Amino acid sequence: MRRFLKVFALLLGIALSSLGARMGLAADIGKHTIEAVSAATYEGVMLKPTEGHLKYERPLPMELVPYTIRNDSYYSVGTAFAIGPNQWVTAGHVFDLGHKSLSKTYRLRDHDGKVYDVDQILKYSMHRDFVVFSIKNPPQIKPLATNTVPRINEKVYSAGNALGEGVVFRDGLFTSRTPEEDYGDWKWIRFSAAASPGNSGGPLLDTDGKVIGVIIGKSENENLNYALPIQEVLKAPGDVASVDARIVYTIDNMPNESGTGRIQKKYKLPQSYAALDAVITRDLGQFGVQVQDKFLAERKAHTFPSGKDSLPLLYTDSSTVMPGLIARGDDGFWDAYTPGKPNNSEIGENGAFSYGTVGSSDFFLFRKPDGMQTASLYDDSALLMDTILQGYPLYRTVASERIKVTSMGKAAQSYDYTDHYGRKWLVRVWNIDYADEQLALFALPVPGGLAGMIRVTPVAQMDSNIDDLKVLADFTSIAYYGTLADWREFLAQRDLLPRAFSDIRIDFDYGRQFSYRSKRVAFSYGPAEMHITPRSDLKLKFAYFEDDGKMVWDVSQIVAGDSKDSSTFFTVVRHMHPPKQLDDRFQSRWQKVTQHQYPFNDAAFFDNKRTVIGDIYPHGVPDSKLSAAKVVYSAFYGTDGSLNQKMAQTRLDHFMDQMKVIESPF
Numbered sequence: 001m002r003r004f005l006k007v008f009a010l011l012l013g014i015a016l017s018s019l020g021a022r023m024g025l026a027a028d029i030g031k032h033t034i035e036a037v038s039a040a041t042y043e044g045v046m047l048k049p050t051e052g053h054l055k056y057e058r059p060l061p062m063e064l065v066p067y068t069i070r071n072d073s074y075y076s077v078g079t080a081f082a083i084g085p086n087q088w089v090t091a092g093h094v095f096d097l098g099h100k101s102l103s104k105t106y107r108l109r110d111h112d113g114k115v116y117d118v119d120q121i122l123k124y125s126m127h128r129d130f131v132v133f134s135i136k137n138p139p140q141i142k143p144l145a146t147n148t149v150p151r152i153n154e155k156v157y158s159a160g161n162a163l164g165e166g167v168v169f170r171d172g173l174f175t176s177r178t179p180e181e182d183y184g185d186w187k188w189i190r191f192s193a194a195a196s197p198g199n200s201g202g203p204l205l206d207t208d209g210k211v212i213g214v215i216i217g218k219s220e221n222e223n224l225n226y227a228l229p230i231q232e233v234l235k236a237p238g239d240v241a242s243v244d245a246r247i248v249y250t251i252d253n254m255p256n257e258s259g260t261g262r263i264q265k266k267y268k269l270p271q272s273y274a275a276l277d278a279v280i281t282r283d284l285g286q287f288g289v290q291v292q293d294k295f296l297a298e299r300k301a302h303t304f305p306s307g308k309d310s311l312p313l314l315y316t317d318s319s320t321v322m323p324g325l326i327a328r329g330d331d332g333f334w335d336a337y338t339p340g341k342p343n344n345s346e347i348g349e350n351g352a353f354s355y356g357t358v359g360s361s362d363f364f365l366f367r368k369p370d371g372m373q374t375a376s377l378y379d380d381s382a383l384l385m386d387t388i389l390q391g392y393p394l395y396r397t398v399a400s401e402r403i404k405v406t407s408m409g410k411a412a413q414s415y416d417y418t419d420h421y422g423r424k425w426l427v428r429v430w431n432i433d434y435a436d437e438q439l440a441l442f443a444l445p446v447p448g449g450l451a452g453m454i455r456v457t458p459v460a461q462m463d464s465n466i467d468d469l470k471v472l473a474d475f476t477s478i479a480y481y482g483t484l485a486d487w488r489e490f491l492a493q494r495d496l497l498p499r500a501f502s503d504i505r506i507d508f509d510y511g512r513q514f515s516y517r518s519k520r521v522a523f524s525y526g527p528a529e530m531h532i533t534p535r536s537d538l539k540l541k542f543a544y545f546e547d548d549g550k551m552v553w554d555v556s557q558i559v560a561g562d563s564k565d566s567s568t569f570f571t572v573v574r575h576m577h578p579p580k581q582l583d584d585r586f587q588s589r590w591q592k593v594t595q596h597q598y599p600f601n602d603a604a605f606f607d608n609k610r611t612v613i614g615d616i617y618p619h620g621v622p623d624s625k626l627s628a629a630k631v632v633y634s635a636f637y638g639t640d641g642s643l644n645q646k647m648a649q650t651r652l653d654h655f656m657d658q659m660k661v662i663e664s665p666f
Helices: 031-040 232-236 273-298 306-312 374-379 381-388 459-471 482-491 499-503 584-594 645-657
Strands: 005-006 041-047 074-084 087-089 107-110 115-125 130-135 154-160 167-179 187-192 203-205 211-218 225-229 240-249 259-268 324-328 334-337 343-348 352-360 361-367 395-398 402-409 413-418 424-432 436-445 449-458 480-483 505-509 513-517 521-525 537-547 551-559 570-577 605-607 612-617 631-640 660-661
Touching: 031 167, 041 154, 041 660, 074 107, 074 154, 074 211, 074 232, 087 211, 107 660, 115 273, 130 232, 154 211, 187 211, 211 232, 225 232, 232 259, 240 273, 259 273, 273 459, 273 645, 306 334, 306 537, 324 352, 324 361, 374 381, 374 482, 381 402, 381 424, 381 436, 424 449, 424 459, 436 459, 436 480, 449 459, 480 482, 482 505, 482 537, 499 551, 499 570, 521 551, 521 570, 521 645, 570 584, 584 605, 612 645
Parallel strands: 115 240
Antiparallel strands: 005 240, 041 074, 041 107, 074 087, 087 130, 107 115, 115 130, 154 167, 154 203, 167 187, 187 225, 203 211, 211 225, 240 259, 324 334, 343 352, 352 361, 361 449, 395 402, 413 424, 424 436, 436 449, 480 537, 505 513, 513 521, 521 660, 537 551, 551 570, 570 631, 605 612, 612 631
């Protein structure tokens, strides 16, 4: 899945949702106190991103958005308050240090709408979730007084911005102190005064208007809020930014396992926001990769294709045209999982897009429209995504309406990635500015189009998601299928072919000959055996297996067809001798193969309105010798309608006469 920081997280300050409670003044706090607190409490804002590269199915109904939000150039993200001459405090998560964003333009805004740029970071603690900072060209205001020894059961007041509509005061009680959940390094203030989106980073006050805490979050299980005691801010060293966080790592194909790591870093202050944010972002990213690497290394001996839990899948014909994910099931064994009920959309000119969710990714199969050139599909990211969006649902919610995105423009990132098995993935990333999100496409070129994975995540999580997708690329199961016309275009893209194709040669001349040759098997046929036209089809099923002591991803089955519209075919299948650890299902199938039992007994049978006949290659090998082989090949012929035994056997023999197994079976 992805890496994430285990820190105290309510994120009340990400105030892009509606305001939860109406403004109200507590009668007994006093007018002068309210005015003094209001004068020293500002709104935290972030400049709205510039939009324009996204296009929609219809104009956005922005008139449905409240006037204040619609006409504001900024998003309201929290609250900050002054505790000294040009010393401001807010919750650490309001400024989101250490996480990438498309638009990190944090500023303060006063009650008259004047905006102040953040200047220097003076104190910071990621674990305690606070930041002290200065602003440029600061106004002359009186800082708030503090109270470091508040008492339980006394009245308190939460103060914070109501999304640009003024400071809200709400009363309640200081109910208890709760130990910090990771290491017990301090105790949170729990209080019952209401807090709404926009309150994060605001002051929690006593009855004299003195600050006793910084509002941080809300209890998930009860109607109580949390604040960091102001004493924790005041006693923190003034020249240090502290990062102390636990990173938890999980990944989709090992859903019941996780790895953890604790990062502890200190940085000298003061620094500009941009400089500190850059170095923390770098260090968190690098440490996250270390946690990921450690997690994977510790499980390497038991991760597919290694270990006894992988054996059943290694000896199962599992690859499908719709890509899937090889994952550990609840029973502990590895298996291939494809979307249960894919969503299918026609996109014109025989184009189609199918997708379904496995884990955190949408696995997809995209067939390009007939009029689109394969090279254009790979090279033009705007054209690629515009076409995909005809079948892939991406919506923007405005008030109560969902508007479909129809174009995302050119990708912000475009590069290729080669996985462990030599499969070359197109990696494309598009920005979704309005939501501070990105869409990542990991795509394998296949005959007729692309297949792969899509994820949409916050920008802050995209790097770790890309790292995960690179790992999951090694666990992607897929078969390659298309018409001969599709294969001709696909094979022409030599730089994008998987490594396995370096040992495969596929040649055909419409109406004259088809041939397939690899270092394992070869066969050919002419028009007397089966039609060879642009609409003839070819499927290569792939499997993971050991070859000369090395695990490879290679062809395990070849299906050559007369036409996409016909059931006439010739199939070559590679069978491996199962190890003794595998149960009777695998031993029984091997016995059927090596003892020429049905359906490998050269006897025609009727199946699904067609005649099928199969045999072991080559003819005449004694069963006793076959049973000792490491690898055995079978061949099948099938055609629409009913054929008698002699005719079916003759047609299969014609194909097998032009077939040769190259790899040694012993």
